[in-house]
Amino acid sequence: MKVTENWIEEGRKPCRGKGYPQRDSAEHEGYAEVLTGKRIIENNNTNINSSKAGLLEEILSSQNLNNAYRQVKRNKGAHGVDGMGVEYLLKHLKDNGEELRKSIREGRYRPKPVRRVEIPKEDRRKRTLGIPTVIDRVVQQATTQVLTPIFEEQFCETSYGFRPRRNAHMALQKCIEYADEGYRYVVDMDLEKFFDKVNQSKMIEIISRTVKDGRVISLIHRCLRAGAEENGEYIKTEQGLAQGGNISPLCSNIMLNELDHELESRGIRYVRYADDVVLFAKSKRAAQRIFEHIVPYIEKKLFLRVNKEKSSVGYIGKIKFLGYGFYPSKMGMKLRVHPESTKKLKAKVKEITARSGGIGYDVLKARLKRYITGWINYFKLADVKKQLMHIDAWLRRRIRAFIWKRWKKVQTKTKMLKKLGFNNNDAYMYARTRKGYWRISGSPFLSKAITNDRLKLAGYVNFTSCYEAVKI
Numbered sequence: 001m002k003v004t005e006n007w008i009e010e011g012r013k014p015c016r017g018k019g020y021p022q023r024d025s026a027e028h029e030g031y032a033e034v035l036t037g038k039r040i041i042e043n044n045n046t047n048i049n050s051s052k053a054g055l056l057e058e059i060l061s062s063q064n065l066n067n068a069y070r071q072v073k074r075n076k077g078a079h080g081v082d083g084m085g086v087e088y089l090l091k092h093l094k095d096n097g098e099e100l101r102k103s104i105r106e107g108r109y110r111p112k113p114v115r116r117v118e119i120p121k122e123d124r125r126k127r128t129l130g131i132p133t134v135i136d137r138v139v140q141q142a143t144t145q146v147l148t149p150i151f152e153e154q155f156c157e158t159s160y161g162f163r164p165r166r167n168a169h170m171a172l173q174k175c176i177e178y179a180d181e182g183y184r185y186v187v188d189m190d191l192e193k194f195f196d197k198v199n200q201s202k203m204i205e206i207i208s209r210t211v212k213d214g215r216v217i218s219l220i221h222r223c224l225r226a227g228a229e230e231n232g233e234y235i236k237t238e239q240g241l242a243q244g245g246n247i248s249p250l251c252s253n254i255m256l257n258e259l260d261h262e263l264e265s266r267g268i269r270y271v272r273y274a275d276d277v278v279l280f281a282k283s284k285r286a287a288q289r290i291f292e293h294i295v296p297y298i299e300k301k302l303f304l305r306v307n308k309e310k311s312s313v314g315y316i317g318k319i320k321f322l323g324y325g326f327y328p329s330k331m332g333m334k335l336r337v338h339p340e341s342t343k344k345l346k347a348k349v350k351e352i353t354a355r356s357g358g359i360g361y362d363v364l365k366a367r368l369k370r371y372i373t374g375w376i377n378y379f380k381l382a383d384v385k386k387q388l389m390h391i392d393a394w395l396r397r398r399i400r401a402f403i404w405k406r407w408k409k410v411q412t413k414t415k416m417l418k419k420l421g422f423n424n425n426d427a428y429m430y431a432r433t434r435k436g437y438w439r440i441s442g443s444p445f446l447s448k449a450i451t452n453d454r455l456k457l458a459g460y461v462n463f464t465s466c467y468e469a470v471k472i
Contacts, residue, residue: 055213068142080133111226130242140246156260161274162249179333183280185287188319190310194275196240199303353398369461376466388463401441420449
């Protein structure tokens with residue numbers, strides 16, 4: 001059979017091999033039962049055997065599953081607990097795709113635990129990611145593709161994260177709009193470990209108000225309750241969303257859409273990007289009052305926690321939002337790069353240009369170009385040209401230090417300095433210096449040898465030129 005990416009429409013056969021081990025059901029016991037007290041339930045109109053809405057059939061349609069596969073392949077990403085990489089996904093789906101669809105239709109499908117990994121955050125702490133298997137990512141992506149248009153109709157205008165045709169720049173421009181209308185005092189709300197603390201029962205209850213196909217509700221619930229594997233040990237996931245799961249961004253928006261509607265009903269101006277929320281007021285006292293009144297709703301109705309130490313109330317110029325800062329001007333409120341973002345930039349450039357990295361010139365150029373281009377495309381809304389000129393001077397010094405170390409031997413340094421215009425005696429004298437790499441990189445003779453123009457001709461990209469290109 002010819003291998004194509006249209007796996008769901010090829011000839012298929014059920015899985016006859018050993019397959020992957022299956023866990024017991026992760027579905028919540030008493031799923032459709034009415035619970036009392038403070039416990040939260042799904043909408044009791046939801047029947048897990050009901051196919052009235054036909055959403056599951058839409059999720060399992062050939063076109064939707066093929067689109068889900070292509071998206072997972074484009075995203076690439078690491079393997080899950082079964083070790084299967086994206087490169088093996090097509091073959092597996094061709095051999096076992098029909099069995100997968102059948103198991104989902106019959107309610108036998110059980111997602112595998114996510115593989116937990118930790119990545120460093122800016123404050124030296126760790127962020128936990130949960131990586132589902134590639135098969136589970138296809139199922140989650142297929143579910144997300146069908147549910148997104150349904151919930152998009154319910155989402156509010158000033159929510160910008162994880163939504164089609166919306167981005168962080170639109171959120172920042174909305175902040176500027178509010179500030180220029182006189183709303184220059186803000187509540188910078190910090191939801192403590194939002195993805196780790198989401199109440200899954202509340203989440204399912206909210207989804208059930210809209211999704212009446214109980215089989216889809218059950219599928220989502222299983223994805224949430226699949227568990228996690230860390231250092232070979234299975235861990236239950238009775239709360240939270242796996243950062244790394246394809247369905248998690250949609251679920252987070254569904255949960256926080258409740259907050260959006262509550263804020264709108266109270267007449268509060270706000271901008272939300274995922275779990276980053278900024279509330280606007282015309283005075284500090286009004287902002288403080290908003291904060292005091294909204295916290296009980298978040299904690300008692302949505303069962304989320306507000307980190308009061310990290311949340312702040314004050315002038316908009318003192319906050320960091322999506323990496324940007326704000327400052328007033330004669331032309332209205334403007335954007336700048338927040339000092340913490342600048343610090344992060346320098347740390348990344350230091351990592352790329354590390355002299356002990358063992359990389360060549362071509363790799364260095366490619367890495368710098370990729371990072372600088374991405375950084376400028378994100379921070380292009382900021383007034384940052386003067387700052388970038390200083391950063392570029394520092395970057396060129398980093399590159400000169402890298403090159404000086406690559407020359408290594410006295411003979412090589414002498415040879416290269418002669419090629420760059422020094423006479424034999426000067427070249428030999430400078431080549432024998434015992435000063436350190438960083439000190440030499442700032443010396444006049446090396447700046448004269450490795451000029452800014454020569455670095456540009458060699459293919460080294462800088463921040464200022466990229467910024468000017470996107471500003472045209």
